[in-house]
Each structure stands twice: as C-alpha cells, then as structure tokens.
Amino acid sequence: MPAPDAPPPRPGQRWLSRQIRRARLVLRWTLAGELGPELRKRKEPLLARLDYLLSRVGLRLPRRPSPLRQELGLPALKDVPKAEAIRLTVSDTPVVTVLIPTYGQVDYTLLCLNSLAQFPPRTPIEVLVAEDASGDRRIPELRNVPGLRLLEREKNLGFLLSCNDAAKHARGEFIFLLNNDTEVMPGAIDALVATLRAHPDAGMVGARLLYPDGYQQEAGGIVWQDGSAWNYGHRDDPTRPDYNYVREADYISGAAIMLSLEVWNRMGGFDEHYVPAYCEDSDLAFRIRAAGMKVLYQPEAKVIHYEGISHGRDVNAGLKAYQVANTQKLLARWAPELGRHYPNGTHVMRARDRAFDRRITLVIDNNLPEPDRDAGSRTMLAFMQALQAGGRIVKFWPLNGYATPGYLEALQQMGIQVFHNPWYGHMRPFLEQNGADIDEVLLSRPHVAAECLALIRQYCTAPVVFYGHDLHFARMRREAEARQDSAALREADEMLEAERAVWRAVDLVLYPSEDEAAEVRRLEPQVPALGIVPYALPPAAQGPLPLEGRSGVVFVAGFGHSPNVDAAQWLVREIMPLLRARHPSLRLSLVGSNPTNEVKGLADALTEVTGFVSDEELARRYAAARVTLCPLRFGAGVKMKVVEGLHSGVPLVMTSTGAQGLPDVEQVAGVTDDPAEFAEQVRLLLEDDALWAERSAAQRAYVDGRFTLAAMGTALEEAFAIAARRPPCRKA
CATH class of the missing domain: 3.90.550.10 (Spore Coat Polysaccharide Biosynthesis Protein SpsA; Chain A)
Structure with missing residues (x-):
C-alpha cells in the first residue's frame, strides 16, 4: 500500500487531539448506554490493527476460532x-x-x-x-x-x-x-x-x-x-x-x-x-x-x-x-x-437497491417456487422474471417461511430478495417499516391472499393484483361430481365463497385463461378480471424433429395431485388396453414427482412410474417418446404439462379438460374425451409418420406465438396499470 503523504505532522499535538476525540466518544457512548455495542463494532478492526503493530516487532496475536465462520x-x-x-x-x-x-x-x-x-x-x-x-x-x-x-x-x-x-x-x-x-x-x-x-x-x-x-x-x-x-x-x-x-x-x-x-x-x-x-x-x-x-x-x-x-x-x-x-x-x-x-x-x-425511479414489487406465495416440481412454481418464477425484465425490483415472501436449499439461492442469484425464517416471521414488522416503499403487490393463491390482505391494506397504498392459478372451486366441484362425493361438493361451495371474498378485496384478478376470467366477471361483475399468459417458454426447436428411435407414449404430471392420479388410472385401465390390442409391446411412462401408492400400483412390465426427474432427464424422455398424452378428466386452468408437451414438438393427445384455456388447440393436437377415440388418435400418430411431422411443427408454432416472456410482461404491466387506477376506496 502507498506511503502516507500528509502535510508535515506535529506529532505531540496530533496525538493529543486524537486522545481528546476518543475520550469524548467514549463519554458519549457511556452516557447513551451504547459503550458495549460500539466497542463490539470496533473489536475486529482494533484487533487487526494490534496484530499488525505486533507483527512489526516479530509477534502475532493467536488466530481465534469463530462459530460464525x-x-x-x-x-x-x-x-x-x-x-x-x-x-x-x-x-x-x-x-x-x-x-x-x-x-x-x-x-x-x-x-x-x-x-x-x-x-x-x-x-x-x-x-x-x-x-x-x-x-x-x-x-x-x-x-x-x-x-x-x-x-x-x-x-x-x-x-x-x-x-x-x-x-x-x-x-x-x-x-x-x-x-x-x-x-x-x-x-x-x-x-x-x-x-x-x-x-x-x-x-x-x-x-x-x-x-x-x-x-x-x-x-x-x-x-x-x-x-x-x-x-x-x-x-x-x-x-x-x-x-x-x-x-x-x-x-x-x-x-x-x-x-x-x-x-x-x-x-x-x-x-x-x-x-x-x-x-x-x-x-x-x-x-x-x-x-x-x-x-x-x-x-x-x-x-x-x-x-x-x-x-x-x-x-x-x-x-x-x-x-x-x-x-x-x-x-x-x-x-x-x-x-x-x-x-x-x-x-x-x-x-x-437503487430504486430511485424503479418500482418495487412484492410477490407473496405459499412457498419458494420449485419450478422442476410443479406448474404453479413455473408460473410464479416466470412472472418474477417478466417483472424484472420490465425494470422492476422484485422481492419474494414465502408464507411458510422455508428457505428451501437450492431454490432459495436460485432466486437470490436472479437478484430477488427472499424474506425467510428465522429473520422474517410475521409480516407486520416488515410492512410497518417498509410498506410505504412498496409500489405493487402480487398475491398468489386464495389462502395466501386471505391471510395477507388485511395487513397489506393497513400498511401499503400499493395496488394489489391476485393470481389464482385456477378456479379452485371449479376444479374441486368437477372432482366431487366425478366421485359423487357430497361432502366434497360442500367444500367446493365453501371455496367458491372464499375465492369471491378475495376477488372483491383486491384491485385486479388474473387467471391463466380468458374463460376463467370471464367466469370471475360473471360471478362478481364489479371485479376487473383478466386472462394472462401463465407460462413463458424459450423458442421451440426449429426444423423437423427426428422420428428415428422414438417409441412409447408418455404422460408427464405431478402425481401427488388428485386429478393426475385419476387421469393415470383412467389411462392405464381404459385406454392402454385398446392401444395394446394393436401394439402389444407399447410402453407407457408415467413421469413426474410424488406418485401416490395408487399410481405406483399401476407399474408393470410395460408401464413405468419414474417419480421425480430432472429437467435434463425430462428433455431426454421427450426426445425419445413417440406420443405424449394428457388424459385429465377434471381440473381447471391452463395446464403447464400440456403447454410443455406442445412445446416439445412430440404430438399430443388430450382431453377437453387438458385443452382448457388453449383456444384453437384442437387444430394442432388431438382433443377428445372418449376412450376409444383417444386410443384411435394415439394409434394414428404411432403409425402415420407424415401426420406425426405435421402435428409436431404445428404444435411448436402454436406455443411460439403465445407463450413468451414478452407477452407475459406486457400482460403484467397492463394488469398493474389497471389496478393502480382503481378507486381509492378499494384500498381502504
């Protein structure tokens, strides 16, 4: 380091001035009751300086272990x-x-x-x-x-x-x-x-x-x-x-x-x-x-x-x-x-954060996004990426407080602050201190919104946008009807009331399809509700995909989710026997996380249940499959695995439930609810190479025109602009 280059010193006078200043500081800290904390702040620099001075005469302080290190x-x-x-x-x-x-x-x-x-x-x-x-x-x-x-x-x-x-x-x-x-x-x-x-x-x-x-x-x-x-x-x-x-x-x-x-x-x-x-x-x-x-x-x-x-x-x-x-x-x-x-x-x-002229958006969900495990996480991650791409500073609050290893660091390296335990428990102290500096709030899922809305309204004037993922009540009602479960029907009605209460309390509602947004507007005419692109995918592969070496059919889903369990059972019991009548050795892969015992029980010599696979392994399986399937019989909203399947370029056959929220998708993929027709559409794709190539190209073009980060960012920008224009009385 450089030599001191100060004016000629007067050593005695300078030493005395320093001691007087130090004495005054110690007196002030003592009177304020801050002597201990102030000395602790200066402990390491003082010890380092002492160590350096001792080193000049051949001595060193012992190296001290540190629990924090x-x-x-x-x-x-x-x-x-x-x-x-x-x-x-x-x-x-x-x-x-x-x-x-x-x-x-x-x-x-x-x-x-x-x-x-x-x-x-x-x-x-x-x-x-x-x-x-x-x-x-x-x-x-x-x-x-x-x-x-x-x-x-x-x-x-x-x-x-x-x-x-x-x-x-x-x-x-x-x-x-x-x-x-x-x-x-x-x-x-x-x-x-x-x-x-x-x-x-x-x-x-x-x-x-x-x-x-x-x-x-x-x-x-x-x-x-x-x-x-x-x-x-x-x-x-x-x-x-x-x-x-x-x-x-x-x-x-x-x-x-x-x-x-x-x-x-x-x-x-x-x-x-x-x-x-x-x-x-x-x-x-x-x-x-x-x-x-x-x-x-x-x-x-x-x-x-x-x-x-x-x-x-x-x-x-x-x-x-x-x-x-x-x-x-x-x-x-x-x-x-x-x-x-x-x-x-x-x-x-x-x-x-240097947020002088940039908006701070607080995103609140139940837990950290785990985009390799569930579709909702992919949506929330893409939302945050789109908000950042638009110049916003994004902060994320997982309501469960968990700092899930790997997923936490991924968000932090993206530039997103995550408020997690043990540092941040209840939201009130944070909002008391920082609520006025938050420009926008994005809430995810009904129970999260219900728990947070009162505090947000108390401490923030920011517009609040709610993203519902799907109409929970509609999904629950379809499942209850399919099972003829009266208790589940009552739960679906209770969920409807909970969702309606959230819609009325926020400034704007978003759902992954215009159909769902229209249903919100029908039920609550005074609530602004919009459909939004729920997924953002990179540009699909260009040119014809290779057919050589492809075999088998694949159903990709999270198998801890009851609609996907039902879909897997229906597929194995009603559709695969029809297909194997023509293709006896046809293999089926049920690929996805958290398979229940019911799903695991479907495994046999021709049916594979993989459990969780990495993104890299999933890409390999798409590259090896001849046909992808989505046999959902109930559910709500746009399905990530359907969009992902379309994006892969592997021809897809699905039910009308799988096609929800995807306008005109029947022009590029097979859509039917009849088991025999479902099997017939799959058979054609197994046997007709020209049809396979035509569907493959059409599916990729369909996704590229709709599911982009830019489209998502534009929709979010519009949503927050509309929410900010809502009457002040809604923010009371």
Whole structure:
C-alpha cells in the first residue's frame, strides 16, 4: 500500500487531539448506554490493527476460532506461511489477473496469497503484486513465491497511481483488484466471473467483505444525497436475507472488485482527481453507470478484509486524511446524480437497491417456487422474471417461511430478495417499516391472499393484483361430481365463497385463461378480471424433429395431485388396453414427482412410474417418446404439462379438460374425451409418420406465438396499470 503523504505532522499535538476525540466518544457512548455495542463494532478492526503493530516487532496475536465462520462454511484462519510454501495455481493464458497493490505489510500479503493458493478458482488466473517502493526489508521474501509476478517499483507512486500502472501489466480478460490485507474465500473469483458473464450490462462486480470473525463488513455501499456513504450491513450477521441477493449498488469497496480489462481501460482506470487515494472506487462506479453499465454486488464472493491495516482508521492522519477531502470532491463532481439519492439513513430498502425511479414489487406465495416440481412454481418464477425484465425490483415472501436449499439461492442469484425464517416471521414488522416503499403487490393463491390482505391494506397504498392459478372451486366441484362425493361438493361451495371474498378485496384478478376470467366477471361483475399468459417458454426447436428411435407414449404430471392420479388410472385401465390390442409391446411412462401408492400400483412390465426427474432427464424422455398424452378428466386452468408437451414438438393427445384455456388447440393436437377415440388418435400418430411431422411443427408454432416472456410482461404491466387506477376506496 502507498506511503502516507500528509502535510508535515506535529506529532505531540496530533496525538493529543486524537486522545481528546476518543475520550469524548467514549463519554458519549457511556452516557447513551451504547459503550458495549460500539466497542463490539470496533473489536475486529482494533484487533487487526494490534496484530499488525505486533507483527512489526516479530509477534502475532493467536488466530481465534469463530462459530460464525463455521456456520458460514468458511475455512479456518491460517497462520502466516513461509513464502516458499505457497503454491499458486497460475496460467500463462489467464482469464483473470488478480492485482494486489502493496506497501510493505509482507505478512498480510503472504496471507492473501496463501488464500489464493489454498482455494484456487476454476477460472485460470495470474497473480500480480505491485509493491510501491515501501522500503520494507522483507519484500524480497515475496520473490520466493512460485508463480507470483512481482512488480517492485523504485519510486513510490501512491495507491491510486500504483493500481493504474499495475493494470498495464495485466494479461487477463478481467482484473480483480484486491487489497493485500484480505483473504479470498473459496469460490469467490469464480462467482465474480460468472456474474459478469451472466450480466453483459454490468461493468463492475464486487465481493462481500467480512471481518475475520465472519461478521459482515460491507454488502455493497450506499451513497447518500449529501455524498456520505454507508458500508451497508456493517457488523451485522451476514446470513440475513437483506445481504444475500445479487443487486445493483451505488459502489463496491475497492478492496475486492472485478471488471473487464476493456472496461477498465475505457474508463481510464482510477481517476487521478482523487490522488493519492480515497473515493476513487466510488467515482469509478459512478463513471461506469454514466457509461450505461451497472455496478453489481455478488454475495457469494466472500472476502475477509482486515479493515484499517492498509491506511489506518484516523481520518486526521496519514493517507486516511484524504478521505474527507476526496468525499467533497466526489460530492462536487456528482452533485446532479446524487440529487436523485435519498437523504442519509432514509428509505434504506429503496436506497440499497437503487430504486430511485424503479418500482418495487412484492410477490407473496405459499412457498419458494420449485419450478422442476410443479406448474404453479413455473408460473410464479416466470412472472418474477417478466417483472424484472420490465425494470422492476422484485422481492419474494414465502408464507411458510422455508428457505428451501437450492431454490432459495436460485432466486437470490436472479437478484430477488427472499424474506425467510428465522429473520422474517410475521409480516407486520416488515410492512410497518417498509410498506410505504412498496409500489405493487402480487398475491398468489386464495389462502395466501386471505391471510395477507388485511395487513397489506393497513400498511401499503400499493395496488394489489391476485393470481389464482385456477378456479379452485371449479376444479374441486368437477372432482366431487366425478366421485359423487357430497361432502366434497360442500367444500367446493365453501371455496367458491372464499375465492369471491378475495376477488372483491383486491384491485385486479388474473387467471391463466380468458374463460376463467370471464367466469370471475360473471360471478362478481364489479371485479376487473383478466386472462394472462401463465407460462413463458424459450423458442421451440426449429426444423423437423427426428422420428428415428422414438417409441412409447408418455404422460408427464405431478402425481401427488388428485386429478393426475385419476387421469393415470383412467389411462392405464381404459385406454392402454385398446392401444395394446394393436401394439402389444407399447410402453407407457408415467413421469413426474410424488406418485401416490395408487399410481405406483399401476407399474408393470410395460408401464413405468419414474417419480421425480430432472429437467435434463425430462428433455431426454421427450426426445425419445413417440406420443405424449394428457388424459385429465377434471381440473381447471391452463395446464403447464400440456403447454410443455406442445412445446416439445412430440404430438399430443388430450382431453377437453387438458385443452382448457388453449383456444384453437384442437387444430394442432388431438382433443377428445372418449376412450376409444383417444386410443384411435394415439394409434394414428404411432403409425402415420407424415401426420406425426405435421402435428409436431404445428404444435411448436402454436406455443411460439403465445407463450413468451414478452407477452407475459406486457400482460403484467397492463394488469398493474389497471389496478393502480382503481378507486381509492378499494384500498381502504
């Protein structure tokens, strides 16, 4: 790190001033009852500083285990290794140049290098240390680190100019600027590279900074209207949901930032306006945004930072003294932009997300979407993707509070904050604090809406849109009628009343088909109800699909759902015998999660019950099948597996229940409720290659014209616009 470059000091006077300021702070904290918390906040920086001072006389503090580090899955703290023992994994054709500017402090540099050696990324790297003429007698030790590129300057440049000069020697596609008083945790570099690759509109991405004990130092930065800044999440528990989703940030601390070498060069590196140091990282973030790119925070990139080692902590001494002056330079340069920011400490949720002119949409469902397990999850996930594509900031509240592993992280990496246990239980405290900053609410399912609506109306003025998935009462009624179950009929009537109560209490109702929306309008004429595209699929495969090697028929569904259980039983008992009369060896695959014992009991030598399969395995099965089937006898709404089957290009035969909400689908697929006719339509597709090819192409064209993310986004935009125009009395 660079040499202090302050005006000539008056040591005695400066020391006395610092002690007086510290005494005043301690007195104020004591009188306010805040001495304990304030000292705990400063514990790690103070210990790190003491460790550094001891290292200068050959001593070190013992490395202390931390329960939080263990909870976070971070490796144990290491002792300082010998330079010769560090084995960096480097490449002659690096993707990333890890650039570490230093000014002495060899022990910390060795710890930093050792972390890179102990946990090498999958991404090819080179490691470049730029030593800025500190005069430290131990610098030659770094020459003994195998694989390290060491730049030793004869003249001190200062931190900012040292970084700019060192970047000229970078050979990677990306540069990772890294303070030497850091330790890079496993996966951090790979996560940063993946973020830049996944977000071509991002100019820079930064890591989460942690203290050595695992507590948070910074989860991205907030710059307020007056130019002051927050290290967001400072000294808080890093497992809180507020810090664990990818998001835009005002700035990322220069202790651990990555950007492409092309962007770095286009920006001209750090601006010399801020020589020798401080605020150059914030200014770079503002300039990147001014060039039309985003600055992102990636929580999965974890870096331990021994705060205060590089420049100290006293803003009246040494290099740290430039922090105050450069903050004023930043404010003067970016005053028009900062005018859009919030006053210090206000609207924190919006400030951390840079939601100055973007809408925040709160989506509430029963649980986290599991899109590989059920159709409703696919719809809700697609809704959130469409809202994000339209420029909205999306936040998700699972009513059951569960942070389902894998599915939680998938949403967070999409940039969606998830409110889950144990941090968020009841919704009231969150809405009390943040309800006024929520612009829109999307509720999913009747029981979820019934539980949340009163609180939302109490604390939010946002328009509320309800998505019903299907007309629950209609599905329940059809099932009850099919089984001649009077008790189930009464339950269906109760559900009708519950659904009608929800419709009346929200600002707009959405269902996956216009038929269902029309039924809502018939039952409740004053309620605005619209049909919406319920699924968004990528463009279907173009050109003829291969027929060679295809065999068998497949029914894909979630077999924990009673309509699908009934459909499987009807298929096996009434339709398959008719087909096997002509094709005795015809195989049937019942593919899908949670098969009941009734479904498992259908398995035999020619009937396979798979249980849950991955998306990749499902794609393989579609590619091997000759015909897909949807033999539903009751249900409601547009069926995801029907749309998915059409999209696969494998010709589909279905019942009228399966065809619900799909206008004119009978022109591209077989639709019948008669078992004999159903079997005959399947037989034709098994035997007629020309018919098979014609249906395959027609089905894919049908889906491509209707089920797109753009169509879904347009419909959601229209829905919220209509909901926002509803009379204020509905929001009382």
